Amino acid sequence: MNPSNPSLPNIRIGQGFDVHAFGDGDHLMVGGVRVPHERGVLAHSDGDVALHALCDAMLGALALGDIGRHFPPSDPQWEGADSRAFVRHCSRLLAGQGWRVGNADITVICEKPKIGPHAPAMRAAIAEDLDIALDAVSVKATTTERLGFAGRGEGIAAQAVCLLVRA
Numbered sequence: 001m002n003p004s005n006p007s008l009p010n011i012r013i014g015q016g017f018d019v020h021a022f023g024d025g026d027h028l029m030v031g032g033v034r035v036p037h038e039r040g041v042l043a044h045s046d047g048d049v050a051l052h053a054l055c056d057a058m059l060g061a062l063a064l065g066d067i068g069r070h071f072p073p074s075d076p077q078w079e080g081a082d083s084r085a086f087v088r089h090c091s092r093l094l095a096g097q098g099w100r101v102g103n104a105d106i107t108v109i110c111e112k113p114k115i116g117p118h119a120p121a122m123r124a125a126i127a128e129d130l131d132i133a134l135d136a137v138s139v140k141a142t143t144t145e146r147l148g149f150a151g152r153g154e155g156i157a158a159q160a161v162c163l164l165v166r167a
């Protein structure tokens with residue numbers, strides 16, 4: 001039973017999804033890790049799709065809106081921002097309401113670059129920012145078999161799901 005609202009359970013679930021188009025550049029930020037690539041992304045912040053999807057999952061679990069509400073693209077303070085700061089901010093928001101992330105699972109969707117070799121570092125960064133165990137954070141990747149915008153190499157996407165438990 002949820003003490004603040006008996007009609008709600010003591011666990012919550014959230015999901016998030018984000019896309020960024022590729023642009024000029026020589027690296028991507030994904031899961032808080034710098035990944036060398038022949039393209040960059042077009043974004044207001046550092047354009048980290050994995051962390052943006054995770055933030056939306058965390059916010060969604062408590063019906064707190066979305067990343068654009070908390071970090072408006074019109075606000076110059078977020079220009080070039082490190083998306084790890086967004087994750088830490090969302091984590092503090094949850095903690096303020098008595099919740100923490102129980103586990104999170106992220107899927108990065110792109111034809112290139114290969115995400116697998118960087119996944120351990122991404123998991124470590126996310127676990128550190130959420131202050132949870134490494135085995136509570138999963139980062140996976142898939143291509144779209146050359147179909148659609150990701151398959152044509154036009155951009156990168158990520159989806160995330162997270163479970164919240166009482167802190």
Ligand SMILES: Nc1ccn([C@@H]2O[C@H](COP(=O)(O)O)[C@@H](O)[C@H]2O)c(=O)n1
Nearest residue numbers: 110111112113114115116141142143144
């Ligand atoms: N950007 C990516 C895409 C895929 N992987 C890894 O390759 C495996 C096979 O991908 P398919 O899309 O052909 O199923 C996938 O399971 C990942 O392990 C990757 O590292 N980076």
Ligand SMILES: C[C@@]1(CO)OP(=O)(O)OP(=O)(O)OC[C@H]1O
Nearest residue numbers: 043044045067068071072073078
């Ligand atoms: C992260 C923010 C920050 O201004 O901008 P972008 O980096 O463009 O990323 P997006 O996924 O479009 O989310 C909106 C904004 O909150």
